[in-house]
Amino acid sequence: MTDLVYWHGWLLNDPVRMQAYRRAIFKTVKPDDVVLDVGTGSGILAMFACQAGARRVYAVELEDIIFTARRLAEENGFSDRIVFLHKDAKKVRLDEKVDVITSELISDNGPGENMAEIINSLRDRFLKPHGKIVPRQVDTYIAPLEDGETCRMAQLPGKSAYGIDFSSYEQRIRNRTFRSYSSAKVFLAPGRIAYSYHALTSSIPDRFDASLVFQVEREGTFHGYCSWFTAILAEGVELSNKPPEKLCWSTIFFPLARPAAVVPGMTIELNFRGKYETKKQYSSEWDTTIRKGNQIIAGHKQACVLQGEENELSPAAGADKKRHMDLSGYCTLHQHPEDSGLITLFSTRETSVVDVTPDVIKDIEKGALTGKERKILVSEGFLVESAHEEKQEMLHHFEDLNDENMAFNAVVVLNLDCNLACKYCFEGSRKGKFYMSAENADSFVDFVKSGDLKDKDEINVVFYGGEPLLSMDLIVHISEKLRAVAKSKKMRYSCSLITNGTLLNPRNVKKLKLLGLKSASVTLDGPRDVHNAFRPFKSGKGSFEAIVKNIRDVCRLIDIQLGGNYTRENYRDFPRLLDYFLDTGLTPDMISFVKFDPVINESSEFAPPDFHDGCMSMNEPWLIEASMFLREEILKRGFRAQEVAAAVCMMELRDNLVVNYDGTLYKCPGLIGRKDCRVGDLKGGLIDYRRSHALDNWKNEECLACSYLPLCFGGCRYMKLLQDGNMNGVNCRKEYFDKTLAQFVAQDIKYDL
Helix, strand or coil: CCEHHHHHHHHHCCHHHHHHHHHHHHHHCCCCCEEEEECCCCCHHHHHHHHCCCCEEEEECCCCHHHHHHHHHHHCCCCCCEEEECCCHHHCCCCCCEEEEEECCEECCEECCCHHHHHHHHHHHHEEEEEEEECCEEEEEEEEECCHHHHHHHCCCCHHHHCCCCHHHHHHHCCCCEEECCCHHHECCCCEEEEEEECCCCCCCCEEEEEEEEECCCCEEEEEEEEEEEEEEECCEEEECCCCCCCCCCEEEEEEEEEEEECCCCEEEEEEEEEEEECCEEEEEEEEEEEECCEEEEEEEEEEEEECCCCECCCCCCCHHHCCCEECCCEEEEECCCCCCCEEEEECCCCCEEEECHHHHHHHHHCCCCHHHHHHHHHCCCEECCHHHHHHHHHCHHHHHHHHCCEEEEEEECECCCCECCCCCCCHHHCCCCECCHHHHHHHHHHHHHCCCCCCCEEEEEEECCCHHHHHHHHHHHHHHHHHHHHHCCCEEEEEEEECCCCCCHHHHHHHHCCCEEEEEEECCCCHHHHHHHCCECCCCCCHHHHHHHHHHHCCCCEEEEEEEECCCCHHHCHHHHHHHHHCCCCHHHCCEEEEEECECCCCCCCCCCCCCCECCCCCHHHHHHHHHHHHHHHHCCCCECCCCCCCCHHHCCCEEEECCCCEEECCHHHCCCHHHCCEECCCEECCCCCCCCCCCCCCHHHHCCCCHHHHCCCCHHHHHHHHCCCCCCCCCHHHHHHHHHHHHHHHHHCCC
């Protein structure tokens, strides 16, 4: 069993490794950068990044060595800048992009621990454009060698020694690899690259398949192959364990089934294949053909699967792996949908899923769980050091989220006009010929420009209405100005649309895409007959065909998110819309995701006079049934539905605002036009809205003790306002999740979300 404290101490004592990584990080990380350190181990690379000036470092580690790393960071004054994430790197979620990714997922002969899969995933999800990765390239080399001393590790005594025939066992030994330190003098031919991983561009998996030919350069006995790595950490900084260099990494010896005499002029042909089956299990195949001219002298096919040891570690105190840990208060237990002998655990905080046996639950309750199962449950958020401390952490959830947020986000209401005559119009009596003026548009740009953007790297705007594309010129005007602001501050600008889709034609989309348009949310209220009855043009003509044509024409230009609003009477008709899409070639790959929502009854102040078929609560029985039904229908047709995810209401997010056409500011699109809900204006700025918007409504014992808290956080304040005329108290969704969550989790498992 490997002691990770000892192992990481061994790594820290390698001056070549330490100096190379420190030089590379100081060359790569710039002041104020955000860094993601993958497999942080002792935390040394994260601390190097802090020394180089990083503003924040996310240090990710699955193993319990993270407790030692956290202590080192505290003792060295870096704890305020390093965020330690005790979880599988592939499960990490960040609320901001990073400038640099660092890692040392290097094995003795190249990329290790699923390096390509992990780094590629994190790169594609979190690395900023023009971001950097350390190391940026890792190459696996291999060369034939004469090394009788190392070869003896693959030999056993002959039968004459003890009267025992070890030949079958020796055959097994020769089909495995050995760690060794070889001399460069023993090479029979120069090394060749068998695998090359380029971190910024590579899409290749953690496997290689190389066909190499070596020209023998000296006479000797061919005992096997030596394999090593060379890593380009940064411009001008390399790290390699190529013999005769002796680092904390050894080289890997691949023995030949039978040693063979070779002379110059001979060729050695190697078919070399390898891959990571899991993080700790690696398979290799090495097929050798030795030729002299056209004559085959020898040929061997060899293979092995190496199973790594389970690494367990006690934190600094020394007995951590036996310490009691609590089951998280924010997880739910469900009967597995397919296997009656399993229980499915769902973490509402991490939105992770794991299947366990009832015995594991008993061991958790007794504090007797150790080993691999315990590690998995800790990394996925199911086991915590203290349930009480977990509650205290939740109290600061949105403070942390706001501190980590790297974008300014605004919903800009360009107008309250529309070219449709929807039965249930969301704006209701607020609708009319009300348009944002050029003066207010410029005031919005000035508001953004003069705001506190020093910790931000992106400006995101959602254009909203009415119908925002009726104000096409204003979208262009605002986008051009904000792009200039973003460029001057070395930020990015992007925008999206919430639109009825009737004006979402290729001409408009192509023009706006040049200005940063990324996506559009388009509404179709079911199949043609249902949609046209609810969302006709003002002329009375159906709008379905025009919208579908536009979706078809622009879905390859930008991301299209399909929405729809249903009632108790028509929700079972909505699957016909998806069938129509499939029948007419609008396939799931053309739509980012599909999400159907119930029509909500507005308050009497704004509600359309002739429509009363909406809902007033997510806990209404028909709505609970409709939610489960529609999500299943979406998923089984291959479309993406929104995953079960932690609730994030824009009211809680400091840098999220709604800007009304007249320059007034709100914290939710549903609140526009309500004077008591204003939170300021573009000229005077923001006022304190914590009390008026009941931001702390969920900070009570009942909510903190509820396993659904991360999915709810007090529910929808807009719905609470409609129900009770104020936002005080909570809009509890416990009844809704009691009846839906098990099925939603089962759907996620069934459809591999």
